[in-house]
Amino acid sequence: MRVAEHLNRSLHLLMENDPSVHLLGEDVSDPYGGAFKITKGLSDRFGPRVMSTPLSEGGIVGVGAGLALAGDRAVVEIMFSDFATLAFDQLVNFAAKSTAMYGRRVDVPLIVRLPTGGRRGYGPTHSQSLQKHFIGVPGLSVYEMSPFHDAARLFTEIFASGTPAVFFEDKVLYTKPMLSGGDGLHTFEVRDGWAVIRAEQDTEDVLLAPGGLTDRALAALRDLLVEDEIACTLLVPARLHPLDVTPVADVLAAARRVHVAEDGTASGTWGAEVARLLHERLWGRLTAPITHISAPDSIIPTAAHLEARCTVQPADIRRAINT
Template identity: 55%
Template structure:
């Protein structure tokens, strides 16, 4: 039986805690029996009661404690209950964690990950459904990642902690209940998903992990209805972003998809980089409005498979 993304993430956190006695996991309501708002941390506080710690409701304080642990030579992973609330810790992430690697006269490692459940399509309303990734882009010393549903999270988490740079990891909430891996009809080649056994150069979709399954649904529609065969590139690091895998692809059309609203977004940053390299590219965003609670209105605001099909056609 294929593991769910949430189960794989839970197992990865447990493995890291077992391997490294200097690693701490902090967050609101992450201890048993609750195990976190999305149950990603269930069982971990029972196994590691001294290092999996529930905290008061203060995102700035949680990340501040994690910064202190990292500066003192330990490691920390923080769970922010909803990505929307990471903005309450913006100063600790941007002005403390990111700057601490370079402001003490010598390189200082900051092994810190701030995990942020992000995105909509769950009916949680305007303040619990945003995709605020763009607010953390372009900060010197800060890496921005997004969880991929196609890869085990353990190597990615190990890489973040070992990089010496603080990282913000966005995890789309709709992925938690999905199986880890690539569904049938598709094949994975490193960070790019193609339609198995077909030449796939009509288009290339570039989208982070939270949009992956909507992009795959769009790809299947484009193949069956319009005989268009393309590929999907899912970067796990949003910033700094590496354009090399996209530039190697021979696609005649490139569509960059972003579940956040337009304006200084990750998609526009990627499109700028690609246009600077002479590649034809178009961007697709969510609507420029708050995310509604009602399901039919929420679907109309956020990017859906049909939106991607329309943009590519």
């Protein structure tokens, strides 16, 4: 099953099991079923609980947060994550703050789905990776889909937490298969929200990367193992913030070199926050500074050959680990 089909099935399951869940977004209703077909079939099954909305990201998120604050649950799709900037006020100043600014804990079960990233030729305004702009907002969780994680379980986890969340979904990842077990060179394991991808032999190199980078990270790990005889363990968290590394503490404790890769530009990033957290835990054990792999400080061009230079590629990851 492709990631897109898995997400669609997860939303069907979520709405089937919980009649309080509403889904809103631009063109999410059938027969269109969303720009990437993630909401296909939902309006036919669940009728008025699925609403195609006007072109207003702030309005969509505001209505979703209002539904959540009033006791229902809401999933909002923003067609391209680039336009989450238009809903930033509703996310940061309304949804996130509403959990704590009324003198008591208030649940705001809201999920804002954000198709994200480049590598599809969509150009500067439809290809950005803006995860870093949501890291550190009090009361707001940040998730990213991977081919290892069960989306239905993540959606249920977010709603159970009562905390609003942005849920990034890499657009190229939609076309990739869900993964489990292994690939012949590495074994895949999921533990407490973390995917752990290991080679059979012991490794002193550990790479942390969000879900949208997994295809490129796996390609780099295969080349490193086969061509360079370097084994590296890959760690993929479902939740980027708040980040809890306790479930993979044993893997990190065995590391001698740690690398962090992410889409998006270098300054003020999730990767820098990961490095800060791991520096406190691993100080004295590492043999080199934590390596940060990110996109160049540039907008994303439309032309394929230029876009490739402005997005993280497997060769970039391989080169950083092999240095």
